[in-house]
Structures are given as C-alpha cells and as structure tokens.
Amino acid sequence: MRQLQEICGDDNVFWRAEDLLVWEYDAGFDRHPPSAVAVPGSTAEVAAVVKAAHDAGTAIVPRGAGTGLSGGTIACAGAIVVSTARLRRIVAIDAAARMAVVEPGVPNVAVSAAAREVGLFFAPDPASQRISTIGGNVGTNAGGPHALRYGSMVNHVLGIEMVLPNGEIARFGGTAADLPGYDCVPLIVGSEGTLGIITKIWLRLLPLPEDIRTFVAIFPDIDRGARAASAIIAGGVVPAAMEMLDNVTIGTLNAAFDVHLPPDAGSLLLVEIEGLHEETEDWAASIERLLRKNGATDVRSAASAAERELLWKARKLGYAALARIKPNNYLHDAVVPRTRMPEVLKQVNAIAERYGYVIANMFHIGDGNLHPVLLFDARTEPIDRVMEASAEILKVAIDAGGALTGEHGIGLEKNHFMPWVFTAEDLDAMRRARDSFDPDGTMNPGKIFPGGEACADIPTERTKRVLAEGMWV
Amino acid sequence: MRSPLLDTEGLNQCIHCGLCLEACPTYRITRLETESPRGRLHLMSAIASARIDPRESDAAVLHLDRCLACRACEAVCPSGVPYGELIEEARADIARARGTPPLGRLALWSVSRPRVLGALAALLALADRTGLRAGARRILPPRLRRLDALAPPPGRPAYQPVAVEAPRASVALLLGCVMRVSYGDVHTATARVLARLATRVVEVADQGCCGALHAHAGDNAEAVRLAKRNVAAFERSGAEAILANAAGCGAFLKSYAHLLEGDPEWAQRAAAVASRVRDINEYLAVAADGATFGELAMRVTYQDPCHLAHAQGIRAEPRALLGRVHGLELIEMADADVCCGSAGYYNLAQPDYADRLLEEKIDAILATRPDAVVTANPGCMLQLAAGLRARGKSIPVLHVVEVLERAMRSA
Numbered sequence: 021m022r023q024l025q026e027i028c029g030d031d032n033v034f035w036r037a038e039d040l041l042v043w044e045y046d047a048g049f050d051r052h053p054p055s056a057v058a059v060p061g062s063t064a065e066v067a068a069v070v071k072a073a074h075d076a077g078t079a080i081v082p083r084g085a086g087t088g089l090s091g092g093t094i095a096c097a098g099a100i101v102v103s104t105a106r107l108r109r110i111v112a113i114d115a116a117a118r119m120a121v122v123e124p125g126v127p128n129v130a131v132s133a134a135a136r137e138v139g140l141f142f143a144p145d146p147a148s149q150r151i152s153t154i155g156g157n158v159g160t161n162a163g164g165p166h167a168l169r170y171g172s173m174v175n176h177v178l179g180i181e182m183v184l185p186n187g188e189i190a191r192f193g194g195t196a197a198d199l200p201g202y203d204c205v206p207l208i209v210g211s212e213g214t215l216g217i218i219t220k221i222w223l224r225l226l227p228l229p230e231d232i233r234t235f236v237a238i239f240p241d242i243d244r245g246a247r248a249a250s251a252i253i254a255g256g257v258v259p260a261a262m263e264m265l266d267n268v269t270i271g272t273l274n275a276a277f278d279v280h281l282p283p284d285a286g287s288l289l290l291v292e293i294e295g296l297h298e299e300t301e302d303w304a305a306s307i308e309r310l311l312r313k314n315g316a317t318d319v320r321s322a323a324s325a326a327e328r329e330l331l332w333k334a335r336k337l338g339y340a341a342l343a344r345i346k347p348n349n350y351l352h353d354a355v356v357p358r359t360r361m362p363e364v365l366k367q368v369n370a371i372a373e374r375y376g377y378v379i380a381n382m383f384h385i386g387d388g389n390l391h392p393v394l395l396f397d398a399r400t401e402p403i404d405r406v407m408e409a410s411a412e413i414l415k416v417a418i419d420a421g422g423a424l425t426g427e428h429g430i431g432l433e434k435n436h437f438m439p440w441v442f443t444a445e446d447l448d449a450m451r452r453a454r455d456s457f458d459p460d461g462t463m464n465p466g467k468i469f470p471g472g473e474a475c476a477d478i479p480t481e482r483t484k485r486v487l488a489e490g491m492w493v
Numbered sequence: 494m495r496s497p498l499l500d501t502e503g504l505n506q507c508i509h510c511g512l513c514l515e516a517c518p519t520y521r522i523t524r525l526e527t528e529s530p531r532g533r534l535h536l537m538s539a540i541a542s543a544r545i546d547p548r549e550s551d552a553a554v555l556h557l558d559r560c561l562a563c564r565a566c567e568a569v570c571p572s573g574v575p576y577g578e579l580i581e582e583a584r585a586d587i588a589r590a591r592g593t594p595p596l597g598r599l600a601l602w603s604v605s606r607p608r609v610l611g612a613l614a615a616l617l618a619l620a621d622r623t624g625l626r627a628g629a630r631r632i633l634p635p636r637l638r639r640l641d642a643l644a645p646p647p648g649r650p651a652y653q654p655v656a657v658e659a660p661r662a663s664v665a666l667l668l669g670c671v672m673r674v675s676y677g678d679v680h681t682a683t684a685r686v687l688a689r690l691a692t693r694v695v696e697v698a699d700q701g702c703c704g705a706l707h708a709h710a711g712d713n714a715e716a717v718r719l720a721k722r723n724v725a726a727f728e729r730s731g732a733e734a735i736l737a738n739a740a741g742c743g744a745f746l747k748s749y750a751h752l753l754e755g756d757p758e759w760a761q762r763a764a765a766v767a768s769r770v771r772d773i774n775e776y777l778a779v780a781a782d783g784a785t786f787g788e789l790a791m792r793v794t795y796q797d798p799c800h801l802a803h804a805q806g807i808r809a810e811p812r813a814l815l816g817r818v819h820g821l822e823l824i825e826m827a828d829a830d831v832c833c834g835s836a837g838y839y840n841l842a843q844p845d846y847a848d849r850l851l852e853e854k855i856d857a858i859l860a861t862r863p864d865a866v867v868t869a870n871p872g873c874m875l876q877l878a879a880g881l882r883a884r885g886k887s888i889p890v891l892h893v894v895e896v897l898e899r900a901m902r903s904a
C-alpha cells in the first residue's frame with residue numbers, strides 16, 4: 021500500500037472498505053470489491069504499480085470507465101484495480117497519416133471530436149461512447165451501430181503500447197502497413213485485460229463521408245421488420261448502420277427523449293447510409309423501396325442533422341432509459357446468423373413470456389447481433405431465475421449456429437459458457453497464448469476462461485456455472 | 494442503522510451505466526469513481542441498506558459532502574434517477590446521524606434571519622469604509638480570508654420597487670435572503686425590465702428565505718418551516734406568476750410540491766404555488782416575445798447556473814434574451830454548464846475542490862476575452878467575481894436582467 025501511494029500519490033490510492041465499494045461494480049451484473057485501487061497518472065506509474073504488484077504476487081484488474089457489461093473489471097482473488105481514468109491525453113492527431121495516438125483513458129467520443137476538426141472520423145461508436153474509454157474499447161473489442169459497415173475495434177487499432185504483467189513496457193504493431201514478425205495487435209484487442217495494461221493506442225481514422233442519410237421505417241410487428249432488414253442486406257447495399265427497436269423500446273424512448281416515435285409501432289428500423297452524393301441518392305431509393313415492399317407502413321428520413329443526432333442519441337442512450345420500466349435488467353449480447361434471426365427472435369420472446377419477464381429489444385440487426393433485455397425488479401424477483409432464462413436465451417442462439425458475444429465480451433458473465441462453443445483443445449490453445457504473456461496468471465484472473473476458482477465466491481458466478489454445466493447436453 | 498429517509502426506489506433506478514460521469518464536475522477534476530455520481534449513488538445505497546454506517550464512515554461522508562448538488566448528472570441520466578432529491582435525503586440522513594458541522598450551522602442560522610443578515614452586511618460595509626476590512630484581510634487566517642473573499646458585496650443599492658401605471662399583469666417576486674440584502678439592485682433591475690412590459694411587481698409581505706440552503710445541507714425541518722411560510726405568503730398575494738431571479742431559489746420553490754407532499758394539509762397548497770413559479774428568464778422569454786431590448790455594445794460570455802440549466806432545464810431562454818440586445822455579442826465559453834464551484838457554502842467546506850473548479854472556469858471565461866460575464870444566480874455572480882478578482886481582472890459579472898435593463902436605458 022505504502023508503495024502504491026509513493027508511486028501514484030496519496031489521493032490516487034484507495035484501501036478503505038467504504039472507498040473500495042465504488043469499484044465493486046461495472047455496468048454488468050457481478051459485484052465484488054477489490055483489495056485496493058490505484059489510479060496512476062502516467063505510463064511510468066502504471067509500470068511501477070504493475071511491477072510492485074507482480075513482486076508481491078498480487079493480481080491486477082485493469083479498468084477504464086467501468087461501463088463494461090460482462091464483469092470484466094470485477095476484481096476477485098484479492099486483486100487490486102488499476103484505473104486508467106487519469107490517462108486521458110490525446111497525444112496526436114495526424115491528419116496526413118489518418119491516425120490518432122491516444123492514452124487509454126480517453127473517452128471514445130473525444131477521439132471522434134478531435135478527428136472531426138481535421139475532416140476525419142473514428143468509426144467504432146459503441147452506444148456508451150460518451151464515456152467508455154479507448155482502453156476499454158480495445159479490451160472488449162467494442163462494436164457499435166456503425167460496426168455494420170466499418171467493423172469493430174480490431175479493424176481500427178494499428179498499434180498498442182502495453183505494460184506487461186511483469187511491469188515491462190512493450191510495443192506492438194505501429195504505423196507501418198506491414199511489419200515483420202507476429203502481429204499481436206488483434207490478439208490484444210478483445211483480451212479483456214488478461215494480457216497486460218494498455219497505455220497507448222495508435223488508431224486508424226477515416227475521412228468523413230460526403231453524405232449521410234438516416235431513415236426511420238415503421239413496421240406492424242418484429243417479424244416484418246426483421247425480414248425487411250434481411251432483404252436490404254441481400255439487396256447488396258450495405259448500410260452504415262441498421263438498428264431494430266421493438267415496441268417496448270419505442271415507448272421508453274418516447275418517455276425519455278423528445279423523439280415522438282409512433283407509440284403503437286410493432287417494430288422500427290433505423291437505417292443509415294453513407295457515401296458520395298451520387299451513391300447515396302441511388303441507395304436511398306432502393307432501400308426505401310425494399311422497406312416498403314417488405315411491409316413498412318411508413319418510411320421517414322431525418323430532415324436535418326439535428327433530427328439525425330436526436331434519433332441516435334435516443335438509440336444510444338436507450339438502454340439506460342429502460343430502467344424507467346423496471347429498475348433492473350439483464351442485457352444480452354448474442355450473435356446469430358442473419359438468416360435465422362426472425363426465428364431466434366420469436367424463440368427469445370417465447371422464453372421471456374414463459375418466465376413472465378418483460379423483454380425489450382434494441383439491437384444491431386444488420387450484424388445479427390441481438391440485444392434482448394430482460395427487465396425485472398431484483399427486490400421481488402429472484403436473480404437465479406433471471407439467469408436461468410438468460411442461459412436459455414443464450415442456448416437458443418448457440419443452437420442456431422450463433423456466438424456467445426457480439427461485442428460486450430466474455431468476462432465473468434459468460435466464461436462458464438465457453439465450452440458451449442469451444443472444444444477443450446481450442447480453450448487450451450487460447451490459454452497457452454495467454455500464458456505466454458502472463459505465465460503467473462496475475463492479469464485479470466478468473467475472466468474469459470471457464471472453470472477457474474478465482475471468482476468462485478461471487479454468488480452469481482456459482483449460479484451461472486451450475487446453469488452452464490447443467491444445460492449443456 | 495437503516496436509513497428511513499433515503500428513497501430506495503430512486504436509488505434502485507441507477508443501473509450503473511456510468512453515462513453521467515463525464516458531466517460531473519468533481520469527477521472531471523479528479524477522475525475518481527469516489528467523486529462521481531455513480532459512486533455517490535452506490536454509497537447512498539450502501540447507507541440505505543446499512544452496509545455503511547454514516548456515523549462511522551468519514552470517507553463515505555466526505556465523498557457525499559464533496560458533491561456540489563449541481564444536478565448535472567441528473568440532467569443527463571437516461572434512466573431518470575432523481576439525484577437531486579436523493580442527495581438531499583442522504584444529507585438529511587447524515588445530518589441526523591452526525592449533526593450539521595458548526596460552520597454550516599452558523600451560515601444556515603443567519604440566512605433564515607433577515608435581520609442577522611442585514612446586520613452582517615452593515616458591519617461589512619462599515620468595515621469596508623473604515624479600511625478595517627482591508628487591514629483584516631492581511632492578518633486573517635486562510636479559512637476566514639476565504640469567507641471574506643466570498644462574502645456578499647456590501648454597498649450595492651437596496652431594492653427599489655418600481656411604480657407601474659396601468660399594469661397589464663401583476664407578478665410576485667421572491668426577494669430571498671442573500672439576494673435581498675446584497676443584490677437589491679438586481680431586484681430593482683428586474684422590476685424595471687418588467688415595468689417596460691407593463692408588468693407590476695406586487696409586494697408580498699412575510700415572504701422569506703426559500704430554504705434551499707437548509708435542504709441542501711440536510712436541515713429538512715427548517716426547510717419545511719420556511720417553505721410553509723412562503724407558500725402562505727404567496728397564496729395571499731394572489732399573483733398569477735411568482736418570479737425568481739436566483740436560479741437556486743427558483744428551483745427550490747418549484748420543488749415545494751415534493752418537499753411538502755407528505756403533509757396532507759400543505760401538499761395541495763404547495764403544489765399550487767409551485768406550479769406558478771417561473772424563473773425570470775423563463776418568464777421574460779415568453780412575456781417579451783418578439784420584443785427587443787435596446788442596445789448595448791458589449792462582448793459577453795454566459796455561465797449557466799446549475800440550478801437553472803440542470804435543475805430547471807433553462808438554457809436557451811437567457812441566451813435568446815441576450816440575443817435580443819442590439820450590439821451585444823455572446824461568445825460561448827467551453828463547458829458553460831459545468832459548475833463554477835459556488836454551490837452554497839461549498840467554498841468554505843471544500844476549499845480545495847472549489848478552487849480547482851473555479852480555476853478551470855476562470856480559464857474558460859478568459860479565453861473568450863469578454864467585456865463582462867453574464868449569469869443568472871447570485872451565488873454564481875459572487876463566485877465568478879471572486880475568481881476574476883483573484884486573477885487581477887476587473888471584468889464585471891452581471892445578471893441577465895442587469896444587461897437587459899442597461900440596454901433598455903440606452904434605448
């Protein structure tokens with residue numbers, strides 16, 4: 021402790037039980053306080069903290085803004101949390117090289133804002149972009165609505181500087197297009213803090229599109245909305261983003277924001293296209309035709325930049341607004357093949373109905389990335405049942421040939437479900453890759469891999485483990 | 494000890510999404526979760542569920558004390574967490590468990606007693622004239638020097654009611670506590686602007702301090718006593734609209750309905766009065782629709798008072814009013830709606846944080862190179878003036894109505 025204080029300053033180290041309470045959560049489900057928290061102010065301080073912890077045999081959990089939804093920042097096994105919140109310099113924006121160099125604690129939206137000043141933009145736009153950090157976005161390989169056209173973080177990270185678990189500082193990738201040797205960057209992106217603490221990131225920027233058009237299409241039910249979405253993708257135009265909102269979500273957005281969406285719509289598609297003027301003109305016509313042909317009762321286009329921004333604000337903050345209906349929720353993140361989507365959606369809704377939960381759907385339909393949200397009240401409804409329903413939902417997605425996570429990561433939330441999609445050999449290979457960075461297993465222990473004991477004392481962990489093992493037949 | 498006051502419904506509403514973090518002034522200067530809205534709500538929950546005993550935990554109480562109650566977090570929270578009410582309830586809870594600190598008690602005792610405040614102001618004015626104050630400044634301990642720097646300015650002219658012949662409308666004006674004693678001329682400017690619109694300010698005897706400072710500090714009983722007195726006074730006045738030119742007071746008057754909702758005798762009366770309350774900017778934006786306000790060649794920047802922008806959602810109105818003054822140039826400063834650190838007696842209780850917030854605010858102001866800073870709340874006027882003075886700048890700080898009144902005089 022004394023050592024941490026010497027490195028980071030007294031004001032930036034916490035060890036009292038009451039203080040540690042505020043690091044026992046992220047935006048997900050699991051709760052567990054760390055044994056201490058350090059908030060270093062430079063790469064050198066990060067390295068010194070990691071070295072001190074390594075020498076003392078203490079585990080470390082990296083933390084950005086704590087908006088993660090899969091428990092990646094929850095510290096168990098006596099681990100300390102190292103927060104990157106004070107590392108928030110935009111080191112450089114290089115317009116010519118179309119590149120940004122940033123520290124890990126910079127909020128996503130700050131990169132976009134800085135890039136816009138030189139006519140560029142940063143594509144990954146998770147709904148949490150106002151606060152989630154670039155370090156956290158790399159940690160979870162974050163996506164966002166526009167991942168449909170531009171891909172997730174992994175497509176936009178050029179290089180990484182990282183403090184290794186023993187306290188050394190290493191650099192991977194960089195600005196040249198083709199570096200010799202292994203490219204470790206894609207391995208680090210999405211590693212959820214298990215390989216080291218990222219302290220600097222080189223990001224790819226793109227030129228701002230010449231024209232953007234945003235449509236809102238109204239459907240009488242979810243099914244027709246989903247089919248229209250498939251038709252658009254099949255039609256050959258890849259929208260920049262395509263989001264579906266169901267009736268429950270529409271009601272919530274109307275209550276929370278000034279959006280005035282039709283309250284009795286069964287579902288709504290938010291479709292955006294980007295490109296050169298002559299392209300968008302053609303695409304707009306063809307998309308509108310497809311939407312109407314597939315049952316849209318109304319298609320509107322955003323008349324102004326302000327209207328477009330409002331629609332996106334409502335969409336992006338919509339998840340948090342659901343708390344207006346019920347105080348607790350469980351946000352899922354399954355991916356299914358697009359062709360199976362209408363059927364999976366039906367099954368998911370049937371599960372919710374069987375358990376008696378209200379469900380809200382607001383998700384990246386273009387990617388097949390479902391986000392059903394189960395709404396409940398933890399004071400009156402047992403959490404175990406919620407998790408049981410959730411495991412069933414996950415199973416439906418996997419059975420349809422889907423994946424465990426689209427963008428939120430595995431963390432503590434879904435580690436026990438990994439054997440549902442990976443063989444023992446697959447998992448072993450991944451473990452060996454991790455071990456080559458972290459032979460002592462001190463970086464974010466208990467995450468991603470199933471079967472670990474590090475976080476076994478968290479009640480939600482036990483429940484999920486039982487469910488994962490019990491339901492997989 | 495379980496908390497009887499904290500609204501667990503409201504606390505439960507927080508889903509820990511963190512979307513409020515970047516809006517929070519204390520998080521912005523520290524980047525610490527302990528000084529963030531999400532962290533504070535979590536600590537309040539821990540108090541409510543008896544995981545933390547506020548009598549024992551100095552650390553938790555400190556983090557809650559460092560909250561400015563500026564409600565910037567509430568304004569951006571998508572899930573509708575009623576942060577402003579929760580922090581007041583938490584403070585009441587803590588005050589019950591631990592007692593209010595002596596400095597705060599003294600400040601609160603004085604503001605609800607107009608004569609005490611008046612006497613203090615007179616003393617200060619005397620000290621100023623005799624040079625005693627300047628002398629004292631040199632020898633006072635830092636804490637008291639701070640008090641001196643932020644003491645309401647003595648010697649501003651008292652409120653002078655304005656006669657209106659054949660008024661088309663009559664309104665009541667909340668005179669308040671500190672405002673009445675120290676910013677009487679802002680009231681006069683308000684009355685003159687209203688007079689131009691043929692609107693008369695009726696006299697409302699018996700009105701007093703709104704009680705906001707007491708509620709923010711956790712002294713609920715006194716806040717309730719003051720609220721009832723005001724409800725009765727404004728009922729008697731019969732005025733259609735009750736105007737406030739202090740954003741903090743206006744916001745609190747509007748919340749009387751909530752404050753007294755548990756009292757069957759007062760709930761309805763409080764709600765009726767609260768529904769007639771308007772901030773002066775809000776009222777003028779409608780009443781003076783289309784009118785222009787003369788001319789004033791000046792370059793200004795506008796600071797959003799927290800209790801106007803976040804608590805009442807009034808941002809466009811003051812800007813629109815300033816936009817109707819010919820020759821006035823409004824240059825937006827960076828982060829105009831981030832708290833300046835004034836917030837009641839925060840200056841005294843959390844000097845370090847207050848100074849850091851003020852430093853950033855003054856930097857943002859100076860970057861716009863203004864002839865004057867405009868805002869709409871006495872606490873902000875005081876704080877900004879002190880900050881500018883400390884940097885050796887003689888840039889005046891004006892209330893919106895003062896700008897309008899000056900412009901009208903030139904017309």
Ligand SMILES: Cc1cc2nc3c(=O)[nH]c(=O)nc-3n(C[C@H](O)[C@H](O)[C@H](O)COP(=O)(O)OP(=O)(O)OC[C@H]3O[C@@H](n4cnc5c(N)ncnc54)[C@H](O)[C@@H]3O)c2cc1C
Nearest residue numbers: 084085086087088092147148153155156159163213218427
């Ligand atoms: C309202 C809301 C909407 C969301 N929308 C989306 C969305 O559209 N798309 C999406 O993908 N996600 C979304 N998320 C999830 C979340 O915002 C993302 O996972 C985000 O990338 C997390 O960033 P963070 O800074 O909060 O990281 P944290 O939650 O603090 O950490 C996430 C993980 O990254 C690791 N990590 C953090 N910083 C570092 C570092 N410097 N070095 C190494 N590892 C690190 C942590 O250990 C942890 O495992 C949403 C969350 C919320 C609350």
Ligand code: SF4
Nearest residue numbers: 507508510511513570
């Ligand atoms: S107060 Fe609102 S915005 Fe902040 S963490 Fe809680 S729910 Fe999210």
Ligand code: SF4
Nearest residue numbers: 517560561563564566
């Ligand atoms: S009221 Fe202001 S200072 Fe307090 S938590 Fe909210 S934003 Fe931060």
